[in-house]
Amino acid sequence: MQTLAPSNATRRRSPATSLAMAIGFGLAAALAKRYLDFHLGIPGHAGVGWIAVLVAGRLSNGRAGMATVAGLSMGLWGVPVGLGHSVAYNTMLYGMAGALLDSGTLLRLPLHRAWGAGLAGIVVHVAKLGVVIGNAWLSGVLRRVEIYGLLDALRNHVFFGALGGLIGWALWRAGPILRTRLAAMVRRPTPW
Numbered sequence: 001m002q003t004l005a006p007s008n009a010t011r012r013r014s015p016a017t018s019l020a021m022a023i024g025f026g027l028a029a030a031l032a033k034r035y036l037d038f039h040l041g042i043p044g045h046a047g048v049g050w051i052a053v054l055v056a057g058r059l060s061n062g063r064a065g066m067a068t069v070a071g072l073s074m075g076l077w078g079v080p081v082g083l084g085h086s087v088a089y090n091t092m093l094y095g096m097a098g099a100l101l102d103s104g105t106l107l108r109l110p111l112h113r114a115w116g117a118g119l120a121g122i123v124v125h126v127a128k129l130g131v132v133i134g135n136a137w138l139s140g141v142l143r144r145v146e147i148y149g150l151l152d153a154l155r156n157h158v159f160f161g162a163l164g165g166l167i168g169w170a171l172w173r174a175g176p177i178l179r180t181r182l183a184a185m186v187r188r189p190t191p192w
Helices: 008-012 015-035 047-060 066-081 087-102 114-139 144-148 150-187
Strands: none
Touching: 015 047, 015 066, 015 087, 047 066, 047 087, 047 114, 047 150, 066 087, 087 114, 114 150
């Protein structure tokens, strides 16, 4: 059961346009990660923004592989935006998140429903936590997640991942309404 089969709009859109959209969503996700991280000391809180953008991007761009492109793009944009990690680390971390959204398992989730998008956000964010913990364990570097407590960090990642998925779904649902209102504002004659 493929729930995100390409729509007529996706089939009419050129592959280059889909690719440009994915790269744009990657940039927006990197900016969300950078500027919605309030350094609260709470593991996972910054995931709300970038997960929302990747989920909205996956829902908006139904062409196969575009969530992976958006995740890899997010990783590449991470250095100029200032995410504070190397290009290799960023592309591995966020490319994995995008690849998960493109994976067969998550494609079976009804991402077009709020609960499916929330569950996808949880899976992506918990997988990212697993990569971060694995990296910290392999490198022997003590991270804030370990100081905070692994169970509390996991709970936060589940909560913020679900919230990010739900916000991404809401952004996707609001997209056509916002486009219609914007088009109406552009077509409205000037009052003078």
